[in-house]
Amino acid sequence: MLMRIAWRNVWRNKGRSGVVIGAMIVGIWALAFGGGFMRSFLLSYIQSSIRFETSNGQIHHPEFTIDQDIKFTINDQESILAHLRNQKSIENICSRSIVNGMIASSRQATGVRIVGIDPIEESHVTQLDSLVFDGEYFSSNTSNTLLIGERLAEKLKVKVKSKVVLTFQDVNGNITAGRFRVAGILHAASIVINESSAYVRKEDINRLLGIEGYVHEIAYTTVEGTDDQALADQLKNDFPSEKTESWEELSPALVFMQQMMGATLKILIVIIMTALAFGIVNTMLMAVLERIRELGVLMALGMRRTRVFLMIMIETLLLSVAGGPLGLAAGYITIFYLGKRGIDLTEYSAGLEAIGYESILYPSLNLNDYIQIGIGVVLTAMLASLYPAWKATRYNPAEAIHSL
Amino acid sequence: MATLIKATQVSKIYHKTVVPVHALNKVDLSIEEGEFTAIVGPSGCGKTTLLNILGGLDHPTSGKVEITGIDITNMKDSDLIDFRLQNIGFVFQAYNLIPVLTAVENVEFIMLLQRKDKKERIARAYELLEKMSMLDKADNRPGELSGGQQQRVAVARALASKPRFILADEPTANLDSASTANLLDLMAQINKEQKATFVFSTHDQRVMDKAKRLVTLLDGSIVSDITR
Numbered sequence: 001m002l003m004r005i006a007w008r009n010v011w012r013n014k015g016r017s018g019v020v021i022g023a024m025i026v027g028i029w030a031l032a033f034g035g036g037f038m039r040s041f042l043l044s045y046i047q048s049s050i051r052f053e054t055s056n057g058q059i060h061h062p063e064f065t066i067d068q069d070i071k072f073t074i075n076d077q078e079s080i081l082a083h084l085r086n087q088k089s090i091e092n093i094c095s096r097s098i099v100n101g102m103i104a105s106s107r108q109a110t111g112v113r114i115v116g117i118d119p120i121e122e123s124h125v126t127q128l129d130s131l132v133f134d135g136e137y138f139s140s141n142t143s144n145t146l147l148i149g150e151r152l153a154e155k156l157k158v159k160v161k162s163k164v165v166l167t168f169q170d171v172n173g174n175i176t177a178g179r180f181r182v183a184g185i186l187h188a189a190s191i192v193i194n195e196s197s198a199y200v201r202k203e204d205i206n207r208l209l210g211i212e213g214y215v216h217e218i219a220y221t222t223v224e225g226t227d228d229q230a231l232a233d234q235l236k237n238d239f240p241s242e243k244t245e246s247w248e249e250l251s252p253a254l255v256f257m258q259q260m261m262g263a264t265l266k267i268l269i270v271i272i273m274t275a276l277a278f279g280i281v282n283t284m285l286m287a288v289l290e291r292i293r294e295l296g297v298l299m300a301l302g303m304r305r306t307r308v309f310l311m312i313m314i315e316t317l318l319l320s321v322a323g324g325p326l327g328l329a330a331g332y333i334t335i336f337y338l339g340k341r342g343i344d345l346t347e348y349s350a351g352l353e354a355i356g357y358e359s360i361l362y363p364s365l366n367l368n369d370y371i372q373i374g375i376g377v378v379l380t381a382m383l384a385s386l387y388p389a390w391k392a393t394r395y396n397p398a399e400a401i402h403s404l
Numbered sequence: 405m406a407t408l409i410k411a412t413q414v415s416k417i418y419h420k421t422v423v424p425v426h427a428l429n430k431v432d433l434s435i436e437e438g439e440f441t442a443i444v445g446p447s448g449c450g451k452t453t454l455l456n457i458l459g460g461l462d463h464p465t466s467g468k469v470e471i472t473g474i475d476i477t478n479m480k481d482s483d484l485i486d487f488r489l490q491n492i493g494f495v496f497q498a499y500n501l502i503p504v505l506t507a508v509e510n511v512e513f514i515m516l517l518q519r520k521d522k523k524e525r526i527a528r529a530y531e532l533l534e535k536m537s538m539l540d541k542a543d544n545r546p547g548e549l550s551g552g553q554q555q556r557v558a559v560a561r562a563l564a565s566k567p568r569f570i571l572a573d574e575p576t577a578n579l580d581s582a583s584t585a586n587l588l589d590l591m592a593q594i595n596k597e598q599k600a601t602f603v604f605s606t607h608d609q610r611v612m613d614k615a616k617r618l619v620t621l622l623d624g625s626i627v628s629d630i631t632r
């Protein structure tokens with residue numbers, strides 16, 4: 001009967017109940033959308049950073065990470081590579097030699113990071129081949145070809161098949177130069193790839209540098225679900241003379257960003273929940289004040305205060321039970337739809353790509369998130385109605401009956 | 405006959421205003437089983453205050469109220485709620501009923517609070533509605549009933565809990581004369597047939613005429629007490 005009274009009271013003032021249910025729907029929806037959006041923002045950023053830049057982890061000569069001098073090559077790379085290949089959680093491995101130098105076309109010259117790669121390995125690890133939008137990816141057997149980013153090509157005013165000269169110091173400190181032909185132009189969200197990198201074959205650059213058979217960097221990708229940090233920690237032990245770093249260590253900015261997003265989401269949650277709580281306190285309090293007389297009659301007749309309290313709580317619960325699933329459904333539909341279609345940020349992508357974002361985001365939330373949001377909102381609603389419910393029990397029946 | 409209600413030297417002073425209001429002054433009153441008593445007097449003389457105190461809805465400032473020998477004067481509020489539920493039936497001036505419940509549910513409700521089982525509740529609710537000539541409106545909500553009909557449902561509800569007595573504070577104040585006569589006749593009939601004790605307040609002469617005992621209040625004191 002308490003249930004029946006509460007249920008009918010919910011229907012008694014449809015407008016007011018509608019407002020509470022609506023507020024819950026909007027609150028849940030906003031949380032789901034905000035959470036999904038931020039998560040995809042972050043995931044997309046981290047994923048593209050891992051995929052195109054850091055990979056899941058890298059190994060260097062300890063000094064190389066401080067001073068990128070070409071003499072700091074990795075010791076005993078063969079046994080390291082062999083060990084990495086034996087790791088079940090490691091999927092692909094590539095090694096690179098890296099030197100900073102100059103790149104010059106017939107018109108322009110600029111500083112560049114020259115990365116010597118094995119085209120096949122590299123395509124497995126960073127899918128560098130997928131970034132080629134003009135020309136080709138080292139497929140011909142001709143030596144001394146390179147790939148450069150779109151922006152760098154513009155700056156140098158070169159096209160596919162143009163010739164460029166790379167200049168750098170070799171292992172003995174002598175200035176060396178090599179003529180290369182542009183095989184392909186890369187289009188990447190990453191500013192590093194786009195503006196200041198040149199990819200060449202490892203053999204070509206090593207020959208010029210005089211460090212044949214050596215590399216400066218080993219990068220690896222891991223199978224899905226791997227704890228990258230734990231793996232890196234284990235590899236640190238396995239190769240004490242080298243420096244192994246996980247992607248989190250390689251780009252602390254990502255970790256910071258992750259924390260910031262987490263904090264922002266928490267703030268968002270607090271704001272939405274607070275707004276919701278105030279809305280509910282308000283409307284339920286109104287529902288109580290409107291019914292002082294009726295509550296007085298109930299208590300005069302012999303309804304215990306605990307039951308009066310319960311009645312108001314049940315009313316809120318019923319509202320939550322209506323609003324909760326509707327809000328979750330609205331959130332789910334939005335996330336599902338946008339997760340399929342993507343949120344096109346092209347309009348803002350000039351700015352976003354500059355800091356390395358993909359311009360289309362695919363929001364996602366897992367079941368756990370939905371459950372947490374749902375429970376959170378219902379709980380907030382119940383907490384918010386504690387005060388109105390308590391207030392309802394505070395009336396003196398004799399006075400309440402005579403109030404209008 | 406046994407004494408149901410015994411009020412001894414009951415005073416009530418309201419301190420809400422700057423000047424304290426002496427609503428009741430050392431009232432002595434006892435009500436026997438089976439009475440059909442009207443508390444009468446002009447507006448503001450203390451009728452509501454007296455009924456509230458007799459019904460355990462309010463505490464006297466001084467004095468003592470015993471119901472069937474039990475002193476309720478210093479009972480805790482939470483105990484009083486249960487005490488009222490088991491012993492006292494209430495009819496208020498107006499808007500007595502729970503608006504979201506139908507007539508029969510309103511009557512059933514009080515028995516539900518008493519944890520009576522469903523079969524008994526329903527049987528008794530319909531029986532009482534029939535007695536109050538409200539059977540045809542059993543499934544209507546209070547909003548769909550006239551003032552007189554609402555009060556008849558309220559009386560049915562007051563009877564439903566099988567109370568020791570029924571307190572009705574100006575039950576006819578909002579009714580036209582036909583409904584007033586009808587309600588009073590039904591109450592009188594139940595009083596006669598079932599020996600149900602009624603104590604009601606009124607300032608309506610036609611209602612007073614139906615009472616068997618007339619207690620007149622003036623400025624918080626009983627000035628006359630006539631049994632016919």
Ligand SMILES: Nc1ncnc2c1ncn2[C@@H]1O[C@H](COP(=O)(O)OP(=O)(O)O)[C@@H](O)[C@H]1O
Pocket residue numbers: 399418419420421425426427445446447448449450451452453454
């Ligand atoms: N809750 C209250 N607070 C202050 N004064 C009250 C209160 N209830 C009643 N009174 C005062 O007590 C006196 C008696 O009131 P009441 O018992 O309602 O009289 P009646 O029911 O006979 O009209 C009146 O003067 C009224 O103003």
Ligand SMILES: [Mg+2]
Pocket residue numbers: 451452453573574
């Ligand atoms: Mg009164």
